[in-house]
Every structure is written in structure tokens, then in C-alpha cells.
Amino acid sequence: MPHEPYFPAKSSAVTMTRWQAVQRLELEFWSKWSTLALYRNLDVPNYWEQELAQFGFTWEGFRGLLVLDVGCGPIGLIHYLDHAAERICVDQLLTQYVRQRPLQGRQFSISAMGELLPLAARSVDLASCFNALGHMLDPDAALDEIARVLNLGGTALLMIHTFPGWLRPFYWIDRIHPHHYTAEAFVAKVKKRFGIEGLLTIKRSFDLPPVRWLSPSCWKYIAADMVVASTYIRASRAAWREPHV
Numbered sequence: 516m517p518h519e520p521y522f523p524a525k526s527s528a529v530t531m532t533r534w535q536a537v538q539r540l541e542l543e544f545w546s547k548w549s550t551l552a553l554y555r556n557l558d559v560p561n562y563w564e565q566e567l568a569q570f571g572f573t574w575e576g577f578r579g580l581l582v583l584d585v586g587c588g589p590i591g592l593i594h595y596l597d598h599a600a601e602r603i604c605v606d607q608l609l610t611q612y613v614r615q616r617p618l619q620g621r622q623f624s625i626s627a628m629g630e631l632l633p634l635a636a637r638s639v640d641l642a643s644c645f646n647a648l649g650h651m652l653d654p655d656a657a658l659d660e661i662a663r664v665l666n667l668g669g670t671a672l673l674m675i676h677t678f679p680g681w682l683r684p685f686y687w688i689d690r691i692h693p694h695h696y697t698a699e700a701f702v703a704k705v706k707k708r709f710g711i712e713g714l715l716t717i718k719r720s721f722d723l724p725p726v727r728w729l730s731p732s733c734w735k736y737i738a739a740d741m742v743v744a745s746t747y748i749r750a751s752r753a754a755w756r757e758p759h760v
């Protein structure tokens with residue numbers, strides 16, 4: 516399904532030129548990720564199981580649900596949820612990812628913007644948006660959309676990389692993230708739209724063999740290892756909270 520153009524209206528948006536540059540980096544990364552030292556031996560299902568645990572969630576929690584993954588990438592969490600009743604994969608690059616994990620059962624893959632989801636209001640039981648909001652054109656618009664399409668009482672699993680505030684003058688060096696948030700700023704955004712049920716911020720660690728630390732191509736991981744965290748939020752779309760405008 517082709518995506519409609521989205522014209523950013525929120526102050527959280529970066530320019531289209533900046534975001535398109537990020538999307539080119541994204542495509543480049545996903546064309547070679549499995550050859551990179553950091554990911555070469557990655558057991559992907561095991562990785563997702565561990566990430567789910569950070570939300571206080573398990574595979575069983577998806578059984579029988581209509582699940583949406585916004586910014587799912589080619590091997591996102593949703594690709595491993597064979598027991599969900601129905602799966603909706605949304606990513607603006609979906610048609611360009613050449614090696615996606617094939618899906619079985621009832622599923623829809625939509626090449627669309629998270630900021631303008633082509634889904635009815637209150638139509639989804641669980642929405643995940645994993646390491647994608649910080650890469651988007653307009654994260655506030657995407658959060659509004661996730662809140663709009665979630666059923667009342669539905670669950671949102673949200674994760675972004677977060678950064679210390681003192682690093683702000685250097686955020687620009689990190690080209691793959693057009694948006695940088697401290698954990699506190701991200702939590703405040705989510706609270707405007709959802710009830711927070713679980714929250715965890717942990718330092719990100721890059722699991723490279725020590726010998727790799729000598730290679731200049733890995734030095735960016737040394738720097739990231741010192742400052743980048745992951746913030747996981749399990750949230751619910753409470754009946755009393757309308758999406759923030």
C-alpha cells in the first residue's frame with residue numbers, strides 16, 4: 516500500500532531534508548547489518564525476548580491480539596509474533612527493505628509514515644514502537660497517531676535511545692537520530708497521551724569482543740557505550756485520556 520504524503524505541523528518535526536538523509540543512512544545500515552561485528556552472531560528471537568523483558572512483557576502477552584508495529588524495520592519485533600491474531604507492520608521503508616523476515620498468518624505490511632497511520636481510531640489492541648520515534652520526522656505526531664489507533668485499555672510498548680542533557684551540544688554528531696531526548700523528556704511526552712504502567716532506563720551496552728575495541732570503525736560504539744541509554748515504557752491508553760493535540 517503506498518503511503519500518503521505527510522506535511523509536518525508540530526514543532527517536534529525536523530526538516531524533510533534532514534529526515535530523508537537519516538532514512539538513507541537507515542537503508543544503508545539495514546543492507547549490511549548482519550555482516551557487522553556487533554550483530555554478526557546475533558540470535559534475533561533471543562534478542563527480542565530480552566527486550567520484551569525490559570518492558571515487563573513476554574511473548575505470551577501478544578497471543579490473540581491485533582498488534583501494530585510502527586517503524587518495524589526488516590526484522591522487527593512484529594516479525595516474530597507468529598501467535599498474534601493479526602499483525603500490522605508499518606514502516607516508511609518497508610518496500611525498500613530487500614531482506615525482510617517473511618510473515619505468516621493474518622498480516623498487513625504498510626509502507627506508511629508513523630505520523631499518518633492509515634488505520635481507524637481504536638482499532639489496535641497493542642502497538643509497539645521500538646527504537647523508531649527518535650528516527651522519525653515528527654515523533655509527537657507519531658505518538659498522537661499511536662494513541663488514536665489504540666483501543667481503550669490497549670497497550671503501547673515504546674522504546675527509544677535516550678541521552679544525557681549535558682551532551683546536548685554534541686547531539687548533532689549522531690547523524691542517525693534526528694531527535695535526541697533525555698529519559699525525563701521522553702517520559703513527559705508519553706505521559707501526555709498515555710498512562711505509564713512500567714518504566715525502565717538502562718545504560719546501553721555494546722557487546723563487542725575486546726580486540727574489536729582497537730578498530731577505529733568500532734570507536735563510535737565506545738563513545739556510545741559511555742553515554743547512550745535505552746528507555747522502555749509500557750503504557751496504556753486509558754479511557755480518560757484523549758490524544759494530545
Ligand SMILES: C[S@@+](CC[C@H](N)C(=O)[O-])C[C@H]1O[C@@H](n2cnc3c(N)ncnc32)[C@H](O)[C@@H]1O
Pocket residue numbers: 538541585586587588589590591592605606607608627628629630644645646647650651652653
Ligand atoms: C532503528 S530502526 C528500528 C527498526 C525496528 N523497530 C527494530 O528495532 O529492529 C528505525 C526504523 O524506523 C523507521 N522510520 C523512520 N521514520 C519513520 C516514519 N516517519 N514512519 C515510519 N517509520 C519510520 C525506519 O525506516 C527504520 O526502519
